[in-house]
Amino acid sequence: DTFTATQYNTNDATSFAHISARERWPIIITQGIDDVHRSTYLTNDEETHKEGKWIVSELARLKYELQHDRELTPIPDDGEKDVEAYNKELEAMGTSKWHSVPWLYSECYLYRRVSSIFKQTQKWKSYDIFARQKMSTFKSSRPAVLELAARYKDIVTELESKRQAKGAETQEQREAAEKVLFTEMCEICLWGNATDLSLLTNLSYEDLQKLQGSEARKASEKNILVNDLEKAFKILTTAQKEGKKERRVDIVLDNAGFELYVDLILAGYLLVSGLATTVVFHPKSIPWFVSDVLPADFSALLSTLAQPDTYEALSDDEKDAGKKPVPLSDTERANLMFLFQNWGQMYAEGKYVLRPNDFWTAGGSYWRLPGAAPDLYEDLKESELVIFKGDLNYRKLTADAAWPATTPFTEAIGPMGPGSGIRVLALRTCKADVVVGLADGEDEKIRATEGGGGDSGLRKWAWSGKWAVVQFSDGKA
Ligand code: F6P
Numbered sequence: 166d167t168f169t170a171t172q173y174n175t176n177d178a179t180s181f182a183h184i185s186a187r188e189r190w191p192i193i194i195t196q197g198i199d200d201v202h203r204s205t206y207l208t209n210d211e212e213t214h215k216e217g218k219w220i221v222s223e224l225a226r227l228k229y230e231l232q233h234d235r236e237l238t239p240i241p242d243d244g245e246k247d248v249e250a251y252n253k254e255l256e257a258m259g260t261s262k263w264h265s266v267p268w269l270y271s272e273c274y275l276y277r278r279v280s281s282i283f284k285q286t287q288k289w290k291s292y293d294i295f296a297r298q299k300m301s302t303f304k305s306s307r308p309a310v311l312e313l314a315a316r317y318k319d320i321v322t323e324l325e326s327k328r329q330a331k332g333a334e335t336q337e338q339r340e341a342a343e344k345v346l347f348t349e350m351c352e353i354c355l356w357g358n359a360t361d362l363s364l365l366t367n368l369s370y371e372d373l374q375k376l377q378g379s380e381a382r383k384a385s386e387k388n389i390l391v392n393d394l395e396k397a398f399k400i401l402t403t404a405q406k407e408g409k410k411e412r413r414v415d416i417v418l419d420n421a422g423f424e425l426y427v428d429l430i431l432a433g434y435l436l437v438s439g440l441a442t443t444v445v446f447h448p449k450s451i452p453w454f455v456s457d458v459l460p461a462d463f464s465a466l467l468s469t470l471a472q473p474d475t476y477e478a479l480s481d482d483e484k485d486a487g488k489k490p491v492p493l494s495d496t497e498r499a500n501l502m503f504l505f506q507n508w509g510q511m512y513a514e515g516k517y518v519l520r521p522n523d524f525w526t527a528g529g530s531y532w533r534l535p536g537a538a539p540d541l542y543e544d545l546k547e548s549e550l551v552i553f554k555g556d557l558n559y560r561k562l563t564a565d566a567a568w569p570a571t572t573p574f575t576e577a578i579g580p581m582g583p584g585s586g587i588r589v590l591a592l593r594t595c596k597a598d599v600v601v602g603l604a605d606g607e608d609e610k611i612r613a614t615e616g617g618g619g620d621s622g623l624r625k626w627a628w629s630g631k632w633a634v635v636q637f638s639d640g641k642a
């Protein structure tokens with residue numbers, strides 16, 4: 166990681182790290198305990214029950230250590246090879262207590278510790294402690310899901326009919342229209358990240374829906390502080406014009422549910438429009454930062470679309486809010502079915518590829534990618550464009566360090582920047598302190614707005630997902 170700038174630390178009272186370690190993480194563990202409790206009491210199997218109780222006690226112990234500022238202890242050997250790297254780093258840091266430890270490492274360590282509890286059991290090895298929350302939020306996103314399904318169908322149908330009416334448009338007209346669509350799809354994909362679960366622990370059904378509709382998206386365009394989408398578009402159209410046969414786009418995924426849904430919409434659009442020929446998705450391998458995508462979330466999402474009836478059923482939150490089930494209309498059903506079939510076909514044709522790698526759940530930043538995961542590094546160089554979704558990916562790209570806000574993005578991503586051979590596009594709604602590539606005076610200007618942090622020394626505006634940055638690096642030396 167960088168030595169030029171200091172990483173954010175949980176002891177820094179001006180950083181979101183401070184609140185995260187003291188307030189957010191204990192809540193996340195408590196919710197996890199509730200979930201395991203529930204599953205434990207739903208089982209009739211004695212061993213599962215016994216192990217479930219052990220998991221609850223281990224989670225409670227972890228929460229105690231966190232709240233009482235105890236030392237971070239080595240992760241037990243749970244049979245996975247990444248434990249060694251986590252523990253080596255912990256040892257190298259010397260004494261590390263929860264309330265004064267680098268934010269990035271300690272937050273990754275937290276999720277790895279939780280995962281190791283499950284991996285030490287027989288019956289709960291592949292249990293996802295956050296699956297319930299992820300699915301329930303996806304169901305609460307129904308209005309936006311339906312709106313986008315309709316939009317997607319229109320786009321695909323239009324692109325296909327244009328293709329048949331060859332020659333009706335000039336090259337410039339087609340490119341201009343494509344650029345508008347590309348921007349729209351990417352922005353949908355960007356704001357889909359604003360609704361992640363680790364941050365919005367108290368989100369109501371109405372709040373969620375307000376964040377997701379097309380109205381909200383238009384209103385939010387002015388909140389994109391840097392927007393490099395045009396550069397990314399150029400990369401894809403140039404490759405297309407050059408007649409390159411294989412044109413791959415990678416998406417380093419962030420959250421499941423609604424965000425994964427919009428990622429698939431973007432991917433589908435890239436394939437249908439011919440801007441890409443394959444899309445490679447990079448999910449996580451262990452339950453991560455509450456809402457991150459695991460391979461199983463893919464299938465869960467697709468089967469929900471395939472069986473609209475399950476989608477009509479109410480989520481727990483909706484039931485709690487006293488809602489009544491609203492049946493889907495025939496058109497809505499047909500649109501969901503269209504999506505399912507369209508994506509299913511691309512999957513069957515090998516155009517959607519799922520490629521997990523342990524590196525994505527390691528404790529360090531992406532500055533380490535070339536050395537720590539050389540195969541993955543080489544693989545990403547093959548891609549026309551690697552899209553990094555969300556806040557944590559951005560923190561990892563920039564090493565979660567306190568760069569001056571005007572530091573160029575290409576500098577802050579270190580070895581992932583110039584000379585890496587990787588074309589990086591970060592689509593990030595800001596939910597943490599680090600932010601780079603801003604114009605001179607911009608940070609100060611937003612701090613002075615309501616809720617921006619003012620003179621407190623806190624960059625509060627960057628914590629809530631209200632603002633975003635879309636930044637590009639072409640990887641050339
Ligand atoms: O800032 C809150 C936080 O939990 C960060 O710790 C983390 O970087 C982020 O939210 C997770 O958000 P995302 O899902 O966008 O990566």
Ligand code: MG
Pocket residue numbers: 361419420453454456457555557
């Ligand atoms: Mg996430």
